[in-house]
Amino acid sequence: MLEQLEAILSRYETAAPRYTSYPTAPVWGDAYGPDEYRRDLGAVELGAPLSLYAHVPFCRSLCHFCACNRVITRDGALPTRYLDVIEREVAAVRAAIPEPGPVSQLHWGGGTPTHLDPGQLRRLFAAMTDPFTVADDAEISIEVDPRVTTNEQLQALRECGFNRISMGVQDFEPQVQEAIHRTQSAEHTAELVAGARRLGFQSVSLDLIYGLPFQREDTFERTLKTVLDIGPDRVALYGYAHVTWVAKQQRGFERKDLPDAATRLGVFTLAIRRFLEAGYVHVGMDHFARPEDELVRALHERTLRRNFMGYTTQAGVELLGFGPSAISELSGSFAQSHRELDAWEDAVSTTGLATMRGHVLSEDDRVRRWVISRIMCLGELRAAEFEEVHGGVFAERFAPELARLETAEADGLVVRTADGSLAVTELGRILIRNVASVFDAYLGEQRKLERPLFSKTV
Numbered sequence: 474m475l476e477q478l479e480a481i482l483s484r485y486e487t488a489a490p491r492y493t494s495y496p497t498a499p500v501w502g503d504a505y506g507p508d509e510y511r512r513d514l515g516a517v518e519l520g521a522p523l524s525l526y527a528h529v530p531f532c533r534s535l536c537h538f539c540a541c542n543r544v545i546t547r548d549g550a551l552p553t554r555y556l557d558v559i560e561r562e563v564a565a566v567r568a569a570i571p572e573p574g575p576v577s578q579l580h581w582g583g584g585t586p587t588h589l590d591p592g593q594l595r596r597l598f599a600a601m602t603d604p605f606t607v608a609d610d611a612e613i614s615i616e617v618d619p620r621v622t623t624n625e626q627l628q629a630l631r632e633c634g635f636n637r638i639s640m641g642v643q644d645f646e647p648q649v650q651e652a653i654h655r656t657q658s659a660e661h662t663a664e665l666v667a668g669a670r671r672l673g674f675q676s677v678s679l680d681l682i683y684g685l686p687f688q689r690e691d692t693f694e695r696t697l698k699t700v701l702d703i704g705p706d707r708v709a710l711y712g713y714a715h716v717t718w719v720a721k722q723q724r725g726f727e728r729k730d731l732p733d734a735a736t737r738l739g740v741f742t743l744a745i746r747r748f749l750e751a752g753y754v755h756v757g758m759d760h761f762a763r764p765e766d767e768l769v770r771a772l773h774e775r776t777l778r779r780n781f782m783g784y785t786t787q788a789g790v791e792l793l794g795f796g797p798s799a800i801s802e803l804s805g806s807f808a809q810s811h812r813e814l815d816a817w818e819d820a821v822s823t824t825g826l827a828t829m830r831g832h833v834l835s836e837d838d839r840v841r842r843w844v845i846s847r848i849m850c851l852g853e854l855r856a857a858e859f860e861e862v863h864g865g866v867f868a869e870r871f872a873p874e875l876a877r878l879e880t881a882e883a884d885g886l887v888v889r890t891a892d893g894s895l896a897v898t899e900l901g902r903i904l905i906r907n908v909a910s911v912f913d914a915y916l917g918e919q920r921k922l923e924r925p926l927f928s929k930t931v
């Protein structure tokens with residue numbers, strides 16, 4: 474399969490969204506602000522289950538590959554100010570929802586959530602959960618940077634109820650780590666994983682990045698071996714996006730030090746091969762999990778979904794985001810908060826809500842979101858199901874899109890059946906963004922822009 478990928482890849486090397494939302498964020502506009510978000514919060518179905526997200530923007534030092542929204546600081550006063558503001562933001566959102574249902578999912582990302590000390594972690598957890606009711610079986614997860622995470626913090630997180638943890642690794646090779654300004658030993662990472670397991674975290678995930686400076690197949694082979702020896706429950710394998718107009722510090726990378734297209738692909742396919750050989754299941758796009766993991770169960774039971782936190786087992790929840798740049802996803806709209814810490818703080822002080830932009834889904838958006846979600850999460854689209862949910866015949870409504878998939882069909886990425894259903898093959902799962910993006914009504918115009926809005930699909 475991977476040899477086949479190498480043969481056809483040049484036809485699919487393009488930039489496309491990761492589809493953690495549809496329509497994607499560049500489509501959203503500033504006509505949607507706090508008033509619209511408050512209105513939509515007021516319309517949340519009574520008792521609807523909730524997913525809560527907090528963006529903790531602080532990091533101690535800058536990793537040179539990073540394009541996240543983060544604040545590099547060692548100022549101890551900033552986290553306290555952040556906590557003061559987020560408490561007010563959560564209270565304002567809670568007040569706008571008539572009758573919130575149980576919290577079935579809670580996630581902290583960043584930045585570095587473990588920039589906060591144990592007392593601050595407890596305070597943030599209380600700020601987010603005291604106004605709501607947390608379900609007994611809630612999925613409570615956090616992203617941590619092993620370099621700044623201690624056993625005391627893990628202990629505090631477990632006492633709060635966190636049961637899943639993901640740790641950034643990227644690459645263990647010293648030359649790569651030096652280039653990306655992120656030195657992190659395999660020993661410390663392994664100890665932290667063991668500590669998390671001893672404390673009772675049910676799921677440990679490690680994040681890797683391919684395409685970084687100085688990466689080669691032989692060096693990444695060592696990183697993969699170390700990762701597999703540590704034995705996480707899940708692995709995320711992201712492609713490095715060279716977007717110097719977004720992340721200026723990437724300009725420090727010499728073009729000649731970045732792997733060329735063949736090496737980048739070699740590193741990527743090597744990683745996939747090793748994960749599959751080790752028994753991991755390719756859940757979708759860049760995620761691999763052990764066969765007994767609930768993501769794999771959800772994949773088989775056709776309940777896997779995708780939101781801003783990536784693949785999830787939580788379908789049909791209203792997602793509420795807190796903190797600078799956080800995104801909320803309600804059943805019919807998206808809302809994003811101001812990215813800058815000061816602007817976020819000012820907006821919360823003024824109106825309680827910090828919405829900077831958003832989008833209300835049209836009928837066409839809703840149908841395409843459903844189609845794209847089926848492809849990204851389940852690797853298939855059943856014609857009968859489409860008809861049942863949306864009415865109409867899938868093959869007729871999307872005839873132009875299906876015509877554009879003919880090359881992909883000839884290349885063995887998708888199979889169309891007599892009843893008009895679409896199934897993505899194992900090979901197609903690797904290029905799933907290429908398949909899903911055919912159904913994106915906005916991408917054609919976005920691709921005409923001078924600078925790509927999205928990362929490369931491989």
Ligand code: SF4
Pocket residue numbers: 531532534535536539540541543583584585618641
């Ligand atoms: S990669 Fe993570 S730790 Fe590094 S600067 Fe970005 S958000 Fe911070």
